[in-house]
Amino acid sequence: MLHLSAALTAYILTITALLGLVLGSFAACMADRVAAGESFLRGRSHCDRCGHVLTPRDLIPVVSWLALRGRCRWCGAKIPVRCPAAELLCAAAFVGIVLRYDVTLQTLQYWILTVLLLATALVDYDTAMIPDGFLLAMAADWLMFLPLLHRGAVGAAALRGLAGALAASVPLLVLVLVMDRVLKRESMGGGDLKFFFAAGLFFSWQSVLFLLIASCLLGILFALASSRTAGDPENPKAFPFGPAIAAGVYLSLLAAEPAMAAYLRLFLL
Ligand SMILES: [Zn+2]
Incomplete structure (x- = not known):
């Protein structure tokens, strides 16, 4: 991305990191639901213990986890540290791809692959199964x-x-x-x-x-x-x-x- 101005590069990297955080959260959620045998297309995000449906302010990657000190707002159940960790990892991975392949279709394809790789790794780690x-x-x-x-x-x-x-x-x-x-x-x-x-x-x-x-x-x-x-x-x-x-x-x-x-x-x- 050397051909771009510094400001534009910083802007693209910021947007990329935010997108990575959101899709990292999506990958972790998808992995949890598949590992638990639930459908990941239906139903809203909920606490695994009390079943309370999460509100938008509970779903901000990393920020929500830090604000709630890693606990459910309603029942106080611990939210594993791997949730924000997966989000940060995905953000870093997205930045790596865009630095290597620039703002291209290739980058888009590899971002999608990255989300799937993350979800697959999480499910395999939990269940020793690759969906x-x-x-x-x-x-x-x-x-x-x-x-x-x-x-x-x-x-x-x-x-x-x-x-x-x-x-x-x-x-x-x-x-x-x-x-x-x-x-x-x-x-x-x-x-x-x-x-x-x-x-x-x-x-x-x-x-x-x-x-x-x-x-x-x-x-x-x-x-x-x-x-x-x-x-x-x-x-x-x-x-x-x-x-x-x-x-x-x-x-x-x-x-x-x-x-x-x-x-x-x-x-x-
Ligand atoms: Zn709860």
């Missing part, structure tokens, strides 16, 4: 923007996306099938594989390499950083992999192409 609906929404986000972003070369772009999706999921699927045979247990959830497929649509197969490495490193980091060991005792995969994949996808949106170009240049020069 198919969110993955389908990611695929729809990819499909919807194909003709808008690649006018005149839609076919080539579609093939590139499908190659990315297959590159992100097929080698892992083979690995998982072999590991399952060797270990005689499930080594990786089917949801994780579907997540890699849906996310792979957004990348070339070269960038998928970056995505896989980033996701795995983040997965190890998250598992080490988290003391969480609860879960199915039959399945030693105690820490859900979804949040790491989501973070890996986001990192790849920002850095995969320049990183892979630099990496390939090592061999070509």
Whole structure:
């Protein structure tokens, strides 16, 4: 965004951050409802404990939480700190995208993907399940923007996306099938594989390499950083992999192409 004046840049970044806060709140709400098995399209936002419908002044991202000191206005139930945290994270992620891709259709597509990644990560963290609906929404986000972003070369772009999706999921699927045979247990959830497929649509197969490495490193980091060991005792995969994949996808949106170009240049020069 170097071509813009400083004032206009500041204005765009402020609007972007506010939009990120609001949509981060939306993602957290959507995740809570899906994790609880409720419809996220019907019904107004309400307190999980007392069921009181929230008023507009309870729904201002971060500000409401701080003003109420993290408690419900009516029953005093604690509102988890992850609500404002998810909002702030989404705001930062939105700013990152607009700094990288400017005010473009590409930015809009990646903002939508970011909201879906956040919601998916939250649901997987809570329930160790990755909702198919969110993955389908990611695929729809990819499909919807194909003709808008690649006018005149839609076919080539579609093939590139499908190659990315297959590159992100097929080698892992083979690995998982072999590991399952060797270990005689499930080594990786089917949801994780579907997540890699849906996310792979957004990348070339070269960038998928970056995505896989980033996701795995983040997965190890998250598992080490988290003391969480609860879960199915039959399945030693105690820490859900979804949040790491989501973070890996986001990192790849920002850095995969320049990183892979630099990496390939090592061999070509
Ligand atoms: Zn309440």
